[in-house]
Amino acid sequence: MKFQLNFGHVPGIPVGATFKLYKEMNDVGVHRSTMGGISGSGKFGADSIVISGGYEDDQDMGNVIVYTGQGGRNDAGKHVRDQEFIRGNLALAINQKEGLPVRVIRGKDPKNSFAPDEGYRYDGLYRVESHWHEVGKSGFTVWRYRLEKLEATVELYDSSSSPAPLTGGNQAPERKSTTVQRIVRDTKRSKELKKHYDYQCQVCNLRITTASGSYAEAAHIRPLGAPHDGPDTPNNILCLCPNHHVMFDLGAFSIQDDLTLIGIDGVLFVKSGHQVAQEYLKYHRDHYLDRVKNS
Incomplete structure (x- = not known):
């Protein structure tokens, strides 16, 4: 460049x-x-x-x-x-x-x-x-x-063609207005689903416990909003830890109709009372799965 x-x-x-x-x-x-x-x-x-x-x-x-x-x-x-x-x-x-x-x-x-x-x-x-x-x-x-x-x-x-060494720093950093760019949607249905799983990740079973309570993230399988127009319904939502949420969104893994995982080992845990729609799993595989990595 x-x-x-x-x-x-x-x-x-x-x-x-x-x-x-x-x-x-x-x-x-x-x-x-x-x-x-x-x-x-x-x-x-x-x-x-x-x-x-x-x-x-x-x-x-x-x-x-x-x-x-x-x-x-x-x-x-x-x-x-x-x-x-x-x-x-x-x-x-x-x-x-x-x-x-x-x-x-x-x-x-x-x-x-x-x-x-x-x-x-x-x-x-x-x-x-x-x-x-x-x-x-x-x-x-x-x-x-x-x-x-x-x-x-x-x-x-x-940007730089070579990373700078991890030295120096600022003992009194100036405060400036910035933007956190990763947004985690937390709809009413998402909150209900996380409670249904007691905040345990459906991939690794991890529950993150903090001083303010348990934490997990809701991942919409077929995303909300244009052009995907996925529904905000329980059959289109998964309860995941932050790591597996990011991996899922970036296509590092996806899910077969029989709930076995593609790209990583394991099977998606689905608790009684929660049905995952196969049409949304297929949408994720067709649009997001990293086929180079998983071929």
């Missing part, structure tokens, strides 16, 4: 700033890629993306964007092969894993009511809430990313 990644707002460039050409964005550091829609590295993450109607599977809902990864198209812009989980596609997944913000730039697109009439516009920071793979409109596998807009300030920091 010939440039250094900068995650967060670019000093001096306000949200809403407009640009006529890619080169103008390159010059001020809002988007460093000279042509591609994803500016990033498969090692460090992506610091910015451009959405401008180039991919037919994109969905722009304003504060939520379902973004299609890169690759798989010919010179005419037609999908002719499956997208690979490399480069920018891998970079955006790293953003989700590491909690890194990504700058979103919208380009002119007559089909998108959120796009500018001309050129490009910087529309602020988004977090990568989830990523998955599916067969796109052209019949080829595409990688997709649900992006959610961040309202709080995220401080700018640089």
